[in-house]
Amino acid sequence: MDIIVLGLSHKTAPLELREKLHIPESALPDELDGLGACGQILERMMLSTCNRVEAYAVVDEVEGARRFLVEYLAERHKLSPEDFESSLYLLTADQAVRHIFRVASSLDAMVVGEPQILGQVKAAYGTAVEREATGLILNNLMERAFHAAKRVRTETGIATSAVSVSSAAIELAKKIFGDLKGRAVMLIGAGKMSELSAKHLLAEGVGSVIVANRNIARAVELAERFNGRAVHYDAARAEMIRVDIIISSTGAPHQILSKADLQEIILQRRNRPIFLIDIAVPRDIDPRANEIDNVYLYDVDDLQGVVQANLRERQREADRAESLIDREVAQFTSWLESLKVVPTIIAMRKKVESIREEELGRVLAKLHDLTPEERQAISVLTSSIVNKILHDPMTELKRQSALRDGHLYVSVLRRLFAIRDE
Amino acid sequence: MELTLSYLALLLYLAASLGYLGSLRVSHPKLLRAAGILARAGFAVHTVALAIRLYQEGRPPGNLSEWLSFYAWATVAVHILTEVRYESKVIGSFVIPLVVLLLGTSAALPKAIESLSPPLKNIGVWTHVILTLLGNAAFALACCGALMYLLQERQLKSKQPGVLYHRLPSLNLLDNLCHLALSLGFPLLTLGLLSGALLAYSTFGSFLTWDGKQIWSIVTWIFYAALLHGRLAGGWRGRKAAILSIIGFCGVVFASLGANFLIRGTHAF
Structure with missing residues (x-):
């Protein structure tokens, strides 16, 4: 009995191929049922996202199950095995467990730490449970995977930093102003980019939006969409004393704000900090304005730089997450180990023997008048009672262990007799 | 007794500092929470130590060592209040090491008192x-x-x-x-x-x-x-x-x- 992962992902296969093998949500139950026809596959689930198509299974014999899976996928997706076999990876035992844990924890993702994958894995598992395609081992495995994912999320900062330009801008604004509620933002230029940025800021609770544009009609139109106010381009300067965030994206061929302008503005603001985002090319604001105290000026490259730095931060946190995953994998494999028959029989005998010795000792300590022969006879008697009781269940357990559901018997026996995992 | 408690408080603050400083390096909410609990435990022990001293001596701090101990205590008190007010635990990464410095200096200084x-x-x-x-x-x-x-x-x-x-x-x-x-x-x-x-x-x-x-x-x-x-x-x-x-x-x-x-x-x- 083995746990296997067979599949392909963004790391091994191009989008073209992933598309061809993609399983739509509606087709998933059917696909799972089809896999059930294979005698080698005891438990199964399928995960299909835009970045990966993977089968997780508990199988009797790895090679047979692999062959069946490949042919099955080829047939269902009308491909020939050669089309995708070179992109497939097959993982077994510990490696398969680790892979599943890493996928659920978003460590194997294209953008490490992206949060959607856990939901997708949960949904895929849910479907498999509905189709009764899972059993003891896969159920436990997935529960441990979700647990590991939760720990990674809460105990590492893997998902805390912004990894897109617009979210990086929001993150910076929050690091300057704290809460963005009630803050005022001004858009200079009414292009698509500034509209998008304003949308993001409003979602964060920004209080008011002012749009300044050369074409006042366009400014009014955009301002209405955000419940904001339009001002003529020439009046923008006066508003800069009041607003907290300025997003500049004019098509002007020259700078519209010099360092001296901002020095004056910051003085009139009585040093209240201002966050300037210059997304225009060529730039609208003199980059040297960033040297002024309480002025924070970021252009597109700067924001990109923050994204890169955040990605590195995520990678550092991901490294910590890996060691956490190691521990979770070790815990799961030790549970898996406990499902083996021989150690269970030994543990069972040990437990029963220790009960026998303890009880025997207690009784013999009270019976002082017995001869050594009588003591010996009582000891033999207890031994044979214990052995006779154990004989049938142990024989049956050994017989079952050769069959496919052996681990179920082991699991139940361990539960009934309270034998702990070691 | 009171001196032992002071050392214990110092030890707790020190452990809290390590936790606080560690959580500056890696994002780990449990570590930060543990550091906060240690700092509060240190504060409680420190409070008892100072209360015993006050009860026994019945006078204000009489030398630099005692004064520093009171100073460290007051700083933690103010810090705990701000931690609650601002819901930001990170401040401890800077305050508690300073407290360790103050209380450590206090412990190292001579305890003798010129009579008041x-x-x-x-x-x-x-x-x-x-x-x-x-x-x-x-x-x-x-x-x-x-x-x-x-x-x-x-x-x-x-x-x-x-x-x-x-x-x-x-x-x-x-x-x-x-x-x-x-x-x-x-x-x-x-x-x-x-x-x-x-x-x-x-x-x-x-x-x-x-x-x-x-x-x-x-x-x-x-x-x-x-x-x-x-x-x-x-x-x-x-x-x-x-x-x-x-x-x-x-x-x-x-x-x-x-x-x-x-x-x-x-x-x-």
């Missing part, structure tokens, strides 16, 4: 000591807040945010924290100095005895007065105000530790 003259065991001394202690504790907090502000500001200006960028709170919060600490600390220090002057008048017949600590405290007071005025009236904020808060605290430290060794006077320490 009887007139100094009155309510006037108590008022003076408590007010200046709390005022100075608030300034310590302002200094830590200012230090964090400068670090975060550098992260934002450099445009290459590192680990601290993610861990430290927003500039706005830190600037508010500094402002609150200064506006609490300054009136406390003012009242502390006034009560000291009255005490000097009733004991020595003069408001000012010109010892090193008095002179230096007045210098510090003027400095903080100017800083607070600048913040309120002149719109000083951000980096410059933060640097001034740190300089001001250096003045406090010098007034507490150094000034007396230069010109000895009516302050026993």
Whole structure:
């Protein structure tokens, strides 16, 4: 009995191929049922996202199950095995467990730490449970995977930093102003980019939006969409004393704000900090304005730089997450180990023997008048009672262990007799 | 007993510091929470130790070692209040190591007491000591807040945010924290100095005895007065105000530790 992962992902296969093998949500139950026809596959689930198509299974014999899976996928997706076999990876035992844990924890993702994958894995598992395609081992495995994912999320900062330009801008604004509620933002230029940025800021609770544009009609139109106010381009300067965030994206061929302008503005603001985002090319604001105290000026490259730095931060946190995953994998494999028959029989005998010795000792300590022969006879008697009781269940357990559901018997026996995992 | 408790408190603060500093490097909420619990445990033990000392001796701190221990305690007290107020635990990464420094110095200094003259065991001394202690504790907090502000500001200006960028709170919060600490600390220090002057008048017949600590405290007071005025009236904020808060605290430290060794006077320490 083995746990296997067979599949392909963004790391091994191009989008073209992933598309061809993609399983739509509606087709998933059917696909799972089809896999059930294979005698080698005891438990199964399928995960299909835009970045990966993977089968997780508990199988009797790895090679047979692999062959069946490949042919099955080829047939269902009308491909020939050669089309995708070179992109497939097959993982077994510990490696398969680790892979599943890493996928659920978003460590194997294209953008490490992206949060959607856990939901997708949960949904895929849910479907498999509905189709009764899972059993003891896969159920436990997935529960441990979700647990590991939760720990990674809460105990590492893997998902805390912004990894897109617009979210990086929001993150910076929050690091300057704290809460963005009630803050005022001004858009200079009414292009698509500034509209998008304003949308993001409003979602964060920004209080008011002012749009300044050369074409006042366009400014009014955009301002209405955000419940904001339009001002003529020439009046923008006066508003800069009041607003907290300025997003500049004019098509002007020259700078519209010099360092001296901002020095004056910051003085009139009585040093209240201002966050300037210059997304225009060529730039609208003199980059040297960033040297002024309480002025924070970021252009597109700067924001990109923050994204890169955040990605590195995520990678550092991901490294910590890996060691956490190691521990979770070790815990799961030790549970898996406990499902083996021989150690269970030994543990069972040990437990029963220790009960026998303890009880025997207690009784013999009270019976002082017995001869050594009588003591010996009582000891033999207890031994044979214990052995006779154990004989049938142990024989049956050994017989079952050769069959496919052996681990179920082991699991139940361990539960009934309270034998702990070691 | 009381000394053992003091060492235990120091140990707890030290453990808390390690947790706090560790959580600056890696994002680990459990570590941060543990550090917070350790710091509070340290505070509880420290409180008991000081209470025993007060009960046994029935007098205000009588040497530099005792004063530093009270100072460390007041700083933790002010810190716990701000932690609750700002819901930001990271401040501890800066305050608690400072507390360890204060209490560690206290433990290392000689414990002997030059006998206090009887007139100094009155309510006037108590008022003076408590007010200046709390005022100075608030300034310590302002200094830590200012230090964090400068670090975060550098992260934002450099445009290459590192680990601290993610861990430290927003500039706005830190600037508010500094402002609150200064506006609490300054009136406390003012009242502390006034009560000291009255005490000097009733004991020595003069408001000012010109010892090193008095002179230096007045210098510090003027400095903080100017800083607070600048913040309120002149719109000083951000980096410059933060640097001034740190300089001001250096003045406090010098007034507490150094000034007396230069010109000895009516302050026993």
